[in-house]
Amino acid sequence: MSQLLADRVKALTPSSTLAITAKAKELKAQGKDVIGLGAGEPDFNTPNHIIEAAYESMKAGETKYTPAAGLLSLKNAIINKFKEDQQINYDASEVFVGSGAKHVLYCLFQAVLNEEDEVIIPAPYWVSYPEQVKLAGGNPVYIEGTEDQSYKITPEQLEKVINSKTKAIIINSPSNPTGMIYSAEELEALAKVCLENNILIVSDEIYEKLIYGNAKHVSIASISDEIKEQTIVINGVSKSHSMTGWRIGYAGGNKEIIKAMTNLASHSTSNPTTTAQFGAIAAYTGTQEPVEEMRAAFEERLNKVFEALNAIPGFRCIKPQGAFYLFPNVKEAAEACGFSTVDEFVTDLLEKANVAVIPGSGFGVDDNIRLSYATDLTSFETALDRIAQYVIEHSKRS
Structure with missing residues (x-):
């Protein structure tokens, strides 16, 4: 049936983000304790005054x-x-x-x-x-x-x-x-x-x-x-x-x-x-207080996890100024663990360390990975511990 598809759809590149997410869900379904750091959305609920305004608008017709x-x-x-x-x-x-x-x-x-x-x-x-x-x-x-x-x-x-x-x-x-x-x-x-x-x-x-x-x-x-x-x-x-x-x-x-x-x-x-x-x-x-509260929470997380990320052998990261992502260069770590590409490193990290991160190839950069700190601090710190342990155990230099 592929002949029925438009050429413009055939030319689309599959999302590496979705591929990792699907694999992570598969492992979770198998009972694995997978921590996902691929989230592209805040882990806060919408502020109450916004929810109430939407609800009132519906009641008003x-x-x-x-x-x-x-x-x-x-x-x-x-x-x-x-x-x-x-x-x-x-x-x-x-x-x-x-x-x-x-x-x-x-x-x-x-x-x-x-x-x-x-x-x-x-x-x-x-x-x-x-x-x-x-x-x-x-x-x-x-x-x-x-x-x-x-x-x-x-x-x-x-x-x-x-x-x-x-x-x-x-x-x-x-x-x-x-x-x-x-x-x-x-x-x-x-x-x-x-x-x-x-x-x-x-x-x-x-x-x-x-x-x-x-x-x-x-x-x-x-x-x-x-x-x-x-x-x-x-x-x-x-x-x-x-x-x-x-x-x-x-x-x-x-x-x-x-x-x-x-x-x-x-x-x-x-x-x-x-x-x-x-x-x-x-x-x-309405009030912008929830916006600032969320921003401050993200900044606190960033400041708490940034040094731990950079301390992982073979990881090198510039401290972000905004958004809620870390984008470290991990080429050295991937090579030390015996992989020729970061994509392979990311796949093995998910399967053996139960941590899901997004390969930089999806963003046009092959040597990096993206980690979202739009997740609770305990889970993020646990994920970094798993990554560090994985790199140390799998490094050819160890």
């Missing part, structure tokens, strides 16, 4: 269709959030609300990409960026943000890959999987190249509320009106307010692009889930 791009009241809450947090001014025609930030990105690429258009994707990257570009008929072009550059790219690297087919660049800050953040100066330098070459900037800022230490999040769209006009900002309530399952994300940017995304949504989802929209309104208009 708010269970019907809404405008395709979202309720005006939610758009206004998002507009106020942009103004207060990033000092960016949008009006309602410049805001699109979709069924999660992933859906918003999908609509964006479908709206702006033609066949063979190129989208520059800095690596390490979130696993869905390349696949969404390919689904829209575009071609991903990768730039490696090396470890000595804190996994960020430079304007010089960007200039080298630009050609007549270049349509857009994706900037994810704070980054999944690295947790790195671009400074205002770094963003301004990249934006200058984009302006000179008329390249659309896609700024994924979904982790902007999860910042640690002295780091500061800056939206590239806030640098100047000229840059704002050439930028689509992607965000949502999934990570900041622990609302991953509610599926509310949004975009702010050029009204012509926003209108095209709205038209696409009107023929696909019709509208984001009505009840979830009322929850998102409460998320942005």
